[in-house]
Amino acid sequence: xxxxxxxxxxxxxxxxxxxxxxxxxxxxxxxxxxxxxxxxxxxxxxxxxxxxxxxxxxxxxxxxxxxxxxxxxxxxxxxxxxxxxxxxxxxxxxxxxxxxxxxxxxxxxxxxxxxxxxxxxxxxxxxxxxxxxxxxxxxxxxxxxxxxxxxxxxxxxxxxxxxxxxxxxxxxxxxxxxxxxxxxxxxxxxxxxxxxxxxxxxxxxxxxxxxx
Numbered sequence: 001x002x003x004x005x006x007x008x009x010x011x012x013x014x015x016x017x018x019x020x021x022x023x024x025x026x027x028x029x030x031x032x033x034x035x036x037x038x039x040x041x042x043x044x045x046x047x048x049x050x051x052x053x054x055x056x057x058x059x060x061x062x063x064x065x066x067x068x069x070x071x072x073x074x075x076x077x078x079x080x081x082x083x084x085x086x087x088x089x090x091x092x093x094x095x096x097x098x099x100x101x102x103x104x105x106x107x108x109x110x111x112x113x114x115x116x117x118x119x120x121x122x123x124x125x126x127x128x129x130x131x132x133x134x135x136x137x138x139x140x141x142x143x144x145x146x147x148x149x150x151x152x153x154x155x156x157x158x159x160x161x162x163x164x165x166x167x168x169x170x171x172x173x174x175x176x177x178x179x180x181x182x183x184x185x186x187x188x189x190x191x192x193x194x195x196x197x198x199x200x201x202x203x204x205x206x207x208x209x210x211x212x
Contacts, residue, residue: 001026001027001028001037002026002027002028003024003025003026004024004025004026005022005023005024006022006023006024007021007022008020008021008022012050012051015050015051016048016049016050017046017047017048018046018047018051019044019045019046019047020045020047021042021043021044021045022042022043023040023041023042024039024040024041024042025039025040026038026039026040027039034070035068035069035070035071036068036069036070037066037067037068037069038066038067038069039064039065039066039067040063040064040065041062041063041064041065042062042063043060043061043062044060044061044062045058045059045060046058046059046060047085054086054087054088055084055085055086055087056084056085057082057083057084057085058081058082058083058084058085058095058097059081059082059083060080060081061078061079061080061081062078062079062080063076063077063078063079064076064077072106072107072108072109073106073107074104074105074106075103075104075105075106076103076104076105077101077102077103077104078101078102078103079099079100079101080099080100081097081098081099081100082097082098083095083096083097083098084096085122090127090128091125091126091127091128092123092124092125093122093123093124093125093126094121094122094123094124095121095122095123096119096120096121097119097120097121097122098117098118098119098120099117099118099119099120099139100115100116100117100118101115101116101117101118101141102114102115103115114143114144114145114146115143115144115145116141116142116143116144117141117142117144118139118140118141118142119139119140120137120138120139120140121137121138122135122136122137123135123136123137124136131160131161131162132158132159132160132161133158133159133161134156134157134158134159135155135156135157135159135184135186136154136155136156136157137154137155138152138153138154138155139152139153140152140153141153147194148192148194148195149192149194150192150193150194151190151191151192151193152190152191152193153188153189153190154188154189155186155187155188155189155206156186156187157184157185157186157206157208158184158185158186159182159183159184160182160183160184161180161181161182162180162181163178163179163180163181164178164179164180164181165177165178165179166179179211180211181209181210181211182208182209182210182211183208183209184206184207184208184209184210185205185206185207185208186205186206187203187204187205187206188203188204188205188206189201189202189203189204190202190204
């Protein structure tokens, strides 16, 4: 598979709006089957508010589209959200979000659609002088038609952030460049409260390593 990445980060335009986003394109053939896949996904988030303000408006859009050929298979989903983010002191950031998810699936001559509402929250604690940070998030998903898959998700992550410096030659001379390394560990919990079986609650450990 061949995958391309595009990332976008901006400062605050007119001291009011900042934008960040990403775009991923992946395509390639299967090695053991006569299939070819193509996937496109992207995110775009706007943060509206003064850079020095403690309260900002968050709104964004996410989308993902997967195709399989020569079979007639496609899966497409979107996620639109809006919320309020508030800074408390110099270390705490809290946010309340509301999401609207939609999905489409095509298989041969059949197709199906689904929608769900998902309110959620985010809490981040990161002192300025510390390498440690704590992140907590949760969502409540509720389908608009079929409610058997309604669920609650929560996660708590503890991260250690360390910057590694190395010299980079820019054509004039060497300048130090810092590459942040983030190691995170925590736990994620998911509950399908309308299920009638025994496996309604799942708890998973999480370990993530990010170098960028």
